[in-house]
Amino acid sequence: MSFRPLLGDGRIRAREERSEAIQTASWIGSSIIFDNRRWACRDAELRWTAPHHLIVLTEDGGTSETSIRSEGKSLYDGRDRPGNLTFVPAGAERLGYYRDVDLSYSALWIDPDLGLPECERLRDMPILVNKSDSVIAALLGSLRDEIALGHKPDTAYVEHLAALVSLRVAALNRVQTPAVRHGHLSRRMLARIRDYIDANLTSDISLTELAAVAGMAVDNFARRFKTTTGLAPYAYVIEERIRRAEMLLRETDMLLSAIAFRCGFSSQSHFTATFRRLRRMTPRVYRTHFSPES
Structure with missing residues (x-):
């Protein structure tokens, strides 16, 4: 080659x-x-x-x-x-x-x-x-x-x-950029972003899409979003996927592969690895400990 x-x-x-x-x-x-x-x-x-x-x-x-x-x-x-x-x-x-x-x-x-x-x-x-x-x-x-x-x-x-x-x-290259203070997103704007994420959680949500929903430049939106939520937009999307997965693990008997698809992960192994990293346990262990039957 x-x-x-x-x-x-x-x-x-x-x-x-x-x-x-x-x-x-x-x-x-x-x-x-x-x-x-x-x-x-x-x-x-x-x-x-x-x-x-x-x-x-x-x-x-x-x-x-x-x-x-x-x-x-x-x-x-x-x-x-x-x-x-x-x-x-x-x-x-x-x-x-x-x-x-x-x-x-x-x-x-x-x-x-x-x-x-x-x-x-x-x-x-x-x-x-x-x-x-x-x-x-x-x-x-x-x-x-x-x-x-x-x-x-x-x-x-x-x-x-x-x-x-x-x-x-x-x-x-020692190109210096001035520090700029960024305010919070309004409650109405944050609710609109959350609704968009919730409605599109199974798709590959981009930062550009979220900024367009907010009607802001990408860098301004990203900084305001983190100031408001404490998380970068990509980290917030992942956290929302994990929260939905937790709900499905607790309240349904869906297969892990189906939950991974429903929550927008590329594969069951990707879902398991991300869940373990953020929750310090696998989805199977979570289901065992937190489902109503347990």
Whole structure:
């Protein structure tokens, strides 16, 4: 399998290449894409431009030599190592040379027109090569592990993750944003959001949808929602799914697979893993302890 970025155009030359796609997932019509793969070769040259912002984390292994250039300037000469983080803004052309490649990496692709203000700040940023950020590494690692377990996270969660990663990338370039105080949602607005979530709990609810229901910009809505409820929108949706599941476990004899579907989880295993994480017990144990018969 050739090492070829998922998006964009350009030229690639590689010798003795051995590449393997481990896992890939996308959301919102491929506006956000996660790609985890292993790449090995004797050496490679790359000239590439893509329509999405790209954040790449080297997870394991490395290179004996890495050289990155853009617009006729040398951006980096050194080696790739675990924990190295690279950012390439949408539309930027990068020229890369790599020697003795044997590594695994995770890549997050973000459409600059996604509508998240945090991602908008990335438009005017330069290419950043082999930086380091433990928060971004933890976020991409958790997304990788969740997908590896067969659980595709909800759209709202991934939007939130993309926004957090974008803020951290901006901080790597020392782009400072002023602190802004955000008020609460009105009771009527919060009730409207809750009604929407309740009516669409079986579907993949996105942060963009909730903001549209509120008639607000995504970042303003997300901050006001958390100020009001104490939870990020994606965390609130998950909590509502667990609450509905608790009710079904107590009051019905539905199969766990049916409850998982009824509450909007991608699978019974995803439901069980999320329930255990939030309630410190499995759905079966909960049903045993809290059903009327017990």
